[in-house]
Structure formats: C-alpha cells, structure tokens
Amino acid sequence: LLTAFYSIAAIGISVVNDFKSIDGDSKFGLDSIPVLYGAETATYITCGLIDSIQLCIVAWLVSIGQMNYALGLLGLMVPQLIAQKVLLL
DSSP: OHHHHHHHHHHHHHHHHHGGGHHHHHHTTOOOHHHHHOHHHHHHHHHHHHHHHHHHHHHHHHHTTOHHHHHHHHHHHHHHHHHIIIIIO
C-alpha cells in the first residue's frame, strides 16, 4: 500500500521535470502534462497530486496507530506547502 502511494506521488514528481522541456515537447508533439494542460494547470495538478498522496499516507499512519509519524509527516509538509504557495501557485 505504501509503495503504491509513493509510486503515484512519483508521477507528480516526474511531471516537475516536464516543465523544463515544454517547448521541446510541444515542438516534437510529445503530450506531456504541461503541454496538454498548460504550465499553470500542470503546476496545480503536480502539487495537488503530491500533497494529496502525502495526506493519504498521514491518514494511513493514523489508521494504524502511528500518530507520531503522522504528525511528523504533517510537520514536514508545512514548509513544502509554504514553498508551493510562494514559489509555484
């Protein structure tokens, strides 16, 4: 289950690399997420995917009684969310 969560989050992380090649992808007809939806929408998709998976992991940790780890992950998400808001969204 945990592997599946992080595999899905990896898709969001890999989309970040697609932003560097929007012009080339478009030129060669590659349908990356930033090309298909535009850079702004792709930013929301990427951040939303990564953040939602992390929140699912927090919920899973709570459900198995690992409250300290869940709180730790939430604590690590705070600077991430701030950086997303300031730098990306």
